[in-house]
């Protein structure tokens with residue numbers, strides 16, 4: 001795994017093997033997020049989806065989750 005300077009934990013750690021999302025966001029995650037923080041977001045996302053009863057097939061819900069992810073992982 002390549003090392004990345006993670007925006008969330010501010011440490012230089014192992015990054016992701018492959019982009020978990022397509023497009024620009026996926027690129028940012030590859031460059032700015034370590035594997036540990038990504039796993040933390042995956043758990044947080046599940047919690048949010050349960051709490052707000054989000055539907056991953058709903059565009060509005062996906063926009064909300066993307067915005068939460070950007071805040072959670074401190075993506076620039």
Ligand SMILES: [Zn+2]
Nearest residue numbers: 006009034037
């Ligand atoms: Zn991190």
